[in-house]
Amino acid sequence: MRFTVSPYGLEDLQHIAEIEKECFEHPWSYDSFCMEYADKKKHYFVAKDESGEVIGYGGFAHVEDEAHIMNIAVTAKARRMGVGSAILRAVLDCAEKLGIVAITLEVDDSNAAAIAVYEKAGFKCAGLRPHYYGWDRPARIYWLRF
Ligand SMILES: CC(C)(COP(=O)(O)OP(=O)(O)OC[C@H]1O[C@@H](n2cnc3c(N)ncnc32)[C@H](O)[C@@H]1OP(=O)(O)O)[C@@H](O)C(=O)NCCC(=O)NCCS
16 A cells, blocks of 8 residues: 655644544544644644545654654554554654654553554663553553664
8 A cells, every 4th residue: 555644734633533533442532633733842744545545643742852752543444554654754753853862652561563663663661650551551661762
């Protein structure tokens, strides 16, 4: 499948919210993404297929000289085709251009797909944050230093 990855626009927010709803137990609302869009310290990217359909998104918050990845998600029908990794690449490239020196994220300890994508990109697990996603559902904390 051919796809492109580019910075998001206002017109993408509804589609992002739909993918979010499909992918997460406690999804962010459309309004939350509107607030992200208004915040100049947030940087998001969307992947679109050849027909222009949004098939994934991901973004980060710029805090001092660090970045915090908020989320990366790909619609089920487009997974395992390199889309998640390409979005992550766009996120890392953007962070590096902004002079960011380190990038962090939390991921559910049981989320094998996301863990694989982040580790392939060079992220190192720095430890577990207990009960982060609910009782007995720890988060792995990852860091990548440029
Ligand atoms: C995590 C997610 C974004 C990955 O997106 P993707 O487009 O499928 O990822 P890619 O195709 O770039 O995968 C890259 C590599 O990661 C690994 N990987 C991806 N999905 C995997 C899975 N389900 N199980 C094991 N390894 C997996 C593989 O090594 C894969 O390379 P390969 O297909 O050549 O073997 C996607 O599964 C998703 O949206 N999940 C639901 C939302 C979510 O959990 N987001 C992360 C929150 S932190």
